[in-house]
Amino acid sequence: MNASELLPAQFNAATWFVDRNIAEGRGTAPAFTYEGRTLTYADVHELVNRTGNALVEIGVEPEHRVLMLCLDAPEFLGTFWGAIKIGAVPIPTNTLMRTADYLYFLDDSRARVAVVSAPLLAEAGPALAEAKYLKHVLVAGGVPGQFLSYEERVAKASSVLTAAVTSRDDPAYWQYSSGSTGFPKGAMSVGAQAILYPRRPTPEGVFEAITRYRPTLFFGIPTLFAAMLAVKDAEKRFDASSLRLCVSAGEALPEELYKRWRERFGVEIVDGIGTTEIGYIFISNRPGHARPGSTGVAVPGYELAIVDDDGRPVPRGEIGNIRVKGDSTMAYYWNKHEKTKETLFGQWIQTGDKYYQDQDGFYWYCGRSDDMLKVGGIWVSPVEVEGTLIRHDAVLEAAVVGREDTDRLVKPHAYVVLKDPAAAGAPLADELKLFVKDKIAPYKYPRWIDFVTELPKTATGKIQRFKLRT
Secondary structure, three states, rough: HHHHHOOOOOOOOOHHHHHHHHHHOOOOOOOEEEEEEEEEHHHHHHEEEEEHHHHHHOOOOOOEEEEEEEEEEEEHHHHHHHHHOOOEEEEEEEOOHHHHHHHHHHHOOOOOOOEEHHHHHHHHHHHHHHHHOOEEEEEEOOOOOOOHHHHHHHHHHOOOOOOOOOOOOOOOOOOOOOOOOOOOOOOHHHOEEEOOOOOOOOOHHHHHHHHHHHOOEEEEOHHHHHHHHHOOOHHHHOOOOOOOEEEEEEOOOHHHHHHHHHHHHHOOOEEEEEEEOOEEEEEEEEOOOOOOOOOEEOOOOOOOEEOOOOEEEOOOOOOEEEEEOOOOOOOOOOHHHHHHHHHEOEEEEEEEEEEEEEEOOOOOEEEEEEOOOHHHHEOOOHHHHHHHHHOOEEEEEEEEEEEEOOOOOEEEEEEEOOOOOOHHHHHHHHHHHHHHHHHOOOHHOOOOOEEEOOEOOOOOOEEEEOOOOO
């Protein structure tokens, strides 16, 4: 049964995820840890209600957009669920974006209110000043300056709030697909406690947090797992024994990273894929039943299909475009009519990812549609070549793009980040080419290898191959 079928036609998501925990007796249980403080479920419930009322008092109505430029901090929780509870639409945005990005989000969404963590004002301030539709700005965690104080407004607001009546067709929240914040999806629906980490997640900083707070679940991206594996003597300097499971998403997790992490820390990484447009992970491995290197199998509630460019199903084992059907899929792209038509096909959404399904039903990611290479008339997945390069002991990260040779034919070109930059040179480049030839089909080996100190990435850690192509 699809999870959405368990919900009534009219309900409010904040009631389901926040109020329900109070009704079920978890009010005194710890919900979040933040900078040495513990917030119980009752604390979160009160924060949500007070924030929702504070938003109403400055004129926010149902369906109004509320832009969130919030760190992983209490103001994120209060604003996200408080806005939903009053029927408004919160828009969590990535905290590593630039001024121009924030201005675009504000104007495109026509947000009337923004809630901003004070440390982000330096970058966001000019956008807030120029935004066309913005009426009020609430600043949390610092001096508000010319804006309103989030803490003052929330403290004065009532702690009692009746949830607005909304339906399954009302938008709960928006996200811009260029990136997402690390907000704790679902953590409050299982009675668990989550750690809010407002600082940039450096490898050593994350290890320190794991050692200090002793979480049992750790969510990361492949880039972060690779960087943490590069920390010398991490298993001796830090204590990761509390972890019982790790979860990866954002990009495909190479088999080599999975194996190295499990060997070093004794815990498995469950890889999966979700998209902003679908709002949830729709393919995932299972604890104890993972196939390293694959994305896993369909998550209950979602149907999958792999089709060619004309929408026809391809035989199992062949690469095609993944399509997904599920109730969490977006209705459309705001202000993007043509893009919506290119992406939605009735009840199905085409994600732009290339996949194939093996004989056991596992799905294997091959790359974004624009990233695929055709070498000698045969499709080559950059992800496969990158995963092979990472298996070499000298390689930390790799990205592969297409490049034309002197005959104007496309061949793989690899950009490689080494564990030891001093090892870069022609001998190692030749060694890596032979290494790939020996592991996968020889025509897939990179004809050129450039050693770089870092790869261009989005704010969420995804490799930007288009920048390498240009």
